[in-house]
Amino acid sequence: MYPQNEKDLVSVLQVERDITCLINSYPYLLDSGKFSEVAGLLRHATLEVPGHQITGRNEIERFLSSGIQLHQDGTPRTWHAVSNILVEGNPFSGEASATSYFTVHQELPGFHLQPICTGHYKDRFALIGDEWQFVHRAVVPHLIGDIRFHVSGANAEANL
Numbered sequence: 065m066y067p068q069n070e071k072d073l074v075s076v077l078q079v080e081r082d083i084t085c086l087i088n089s090y091p092y093l094l095d096s097g098k099f100s101e102v103a104g105l106l107r108h109a110t111l112e113v114p115g116h117q118i119t120g121r122n123e124i125e126r127f128l129s130s131g132i133q134l135h136q137d138g139t140p141r142t143w144h145a146v147s148n149i150l151v152e153g154n155p156f157s158g159e160a161s162a163t164s165y166f167t168v169h170q171e172l173p174g175f176h177l178q179p180i181c182t183g184h185y186k187d188r189f190a191l192i193g194d195e196w197q198f199v200h201r202a203v204v205p206h207l208i209g210d211i212r213f214h215v216s217g218a219n220a221e222a223n224l
Contacts (some may be wrong), residue, residue, distance in 0.1 A: 075155040091144030099128040109198040143169045158191035
């Protein structure tokens with residue numbers, strides 16, 4: 065439910081826009097192989113993926129660099145599509161949360177373009193200084209295909 069007065073409505077819409085921009089920045093950086101910049105985006109956050117909780121910029125960068133394969137062009141050769149973004153936040157509390165769906169596609173020579181994973185992100189944010197920042201990101205896989213060219217140590221049956 066949105067506030068009735070115009071000033072509060074603008075504040076809520078600004079929070080939603082800022083957080084949506086953060087959510088959308090993650091796949092752009094990840095698909096470009098810019099793990100240092102992804103870690104910077106998550107510098108105040110704990111990143112939670114199945115079997116791991118990683119906190120801190122350096123630790124997140126190390127985790128991504130060791131866990132995601134980069135190919136000849138210096139990227140993971142992936143395309144993350146994020147959709148169904150739902151943001152809940154109160155601009156006056158300094159806290160917000162969001163959930164969104166993701167689909168990851170990958171293509172390599174000899175590996176035709178295909179979806180390799182779907183799932184959702186569960187995010188929490190805080191207003192730090194005058195900017196919204198991730199404070200928690202949970203990556204929750206739903207359907208997993210052939211991720212052997214994406215996740216180090218994975219096989220075609222997605223046995224992580």
